[in-house]
Amino acid sequence: MHHLSDVIDDLRELTTGTTEEVTVTEFRGQQRIVLPKSVLKDSFGRLRDNWGFDLMVDITCVDYLNYRGARNRFGLVYVLASSGANTRLVLRVMLNEPDLSVVSAVPFWEGADWLEREVWDMFGICFEGHPNLQRILMPEEFTAHPLRKDYPLQGRGERHHFPTLTRSEA
């Protein structure tokens, strides 16, 4: 068994000597660790190997375009869990345009594969080192990223805008 405070101290070690820092927020008993992008890969390794977070429960993203008080455009969310110790942890990484790329979690957790593809599809976040970063839910020829806040609910990308293929052309 381990306490989340030890995990946080271990991750803080990664940023010593740099200007960046690891911050921790809590809401309704759920602790969230906000990491700078530069230490993400090392954090993945430490969390999986030293602290037993062997389950990648979910990867998602939030677009804070019109969010009151937000300083960053995108916030990635990694929900991790430990199958042995029954603990959960939420990791956050903040991203801003134009550098919307982040290291892939697939080398550490195989289950991250499709989850990262979905985030790429919906938000246009690029995961470096992903084995097959393609669109997963939207069609391949789709150009926009529909869950971004500047993509309207109606009026763009509807089916009647797609070219129609006949049997002889297919």
Add this chain to the structure above:
Amino acid sequence: MLQTEPIAPISLSADEADVKAEDYLWTLNFGPQHPATHTTLRLVLKLDGERVVDAIPDIGYLHSGFEKLGEHLDYNQYVTVTDRMNYISPMANNVAWHHAVEKLLDIEITPRCQYVRVIVSELARISDHLLSCGAMGLDTGAFTFFLYAFYQREVIYDIFETLCGARFTNSYTRVGGAMHDITPLVVEKIRTFLDTFPKTLEDMERLLNRNRIFVDRTKGVGVLSKEEAIATSASGPVARASGVTLDVRKDEPYLAYGDFDFKVCCMRTGDCYARYLVRMAELRESLKIVRQAIDNLPSGPINVGVDERTALPDKRQVYQTIEGTITHFELMMNNRGFQVPQEEVYAAIEAPNGELGFYVVGDGSHVAYRARCRPPSFIHFAVFPRLIRGHTLSDVVAVLGSLNIIAAELDR
């Protein structure tokens, strides 16, 4: 002319051998419309004769932008969309959504509501497992089994119809409570179901558990080891059939699950047969939970009080009391409504298919800023190519059935 000399074996270089090997492979499109996929999903299979060399899932045919809709519908309205995610067990989705919303809004629901939600989500689990086991039986040739399962699903539909008026798309839960309270008639129907279902369950087990055809087609097919199950984030019956002892109901007891006595059903083998057996065993455990919940159903209101201004009051209160009228209007007006913090929260329940979580971001307004759903089908379908490699084409349906892939939840 008759050839007398034996044909000399052709030797190929490694590169040539690869090309030649590719020549044998057939590409087969499985779906998107296929009776055995049950829903709209497509697989591109690479076949060597009958053997599947590789499978490439191609999803998105049923993508309907549910998460985008969640950013435009308020916390009560969005429950109708969650119905359409895993439409095999919509009640569990309703409970999952409002579980996350109530965690965000910090609403403590009443003990009666907790019990009622446990009852409906366990009935949903029974109906989901009946369908997934039944469809798996159907695809492997056991039609009678499927009909037995579907008859019992019909009984559960009837219970839900009596409870909330809808058979299929229930939309039963509300923020801080539920649409209707559970009535004595519903309790009676559930009790009848509890008494009659075990007999059918025994019949079903006798039909299939030792059925030679079924066992031959599922045992040793689609094996997922414990390490693979953890690495690929599998959850629910799929993970438990591989020996991962995770169950959100036990690990982080939500609602009233701490009060009930039930077991987490696990197997070690991780094949299709194990996944079937885990589901069948979970049916019995769910029955146990429903029986305990019905016997100890707390009295009192189902909704959070009118003064708290969180749950929609019922129509009698709205028309006959001033508090009810005020609460109704407050909640219905977009600029009043709930007190939503500018915060975000992840909350999950153990849905029939696995861990169903919602990541809800509130921005102070009446709609969620982001309503992310963590769908178990999506996670499990990613494992599919690994499970089917090396097996035959006819095993595709057995593996699909045992994973219980629901395309509406997969694509959202």
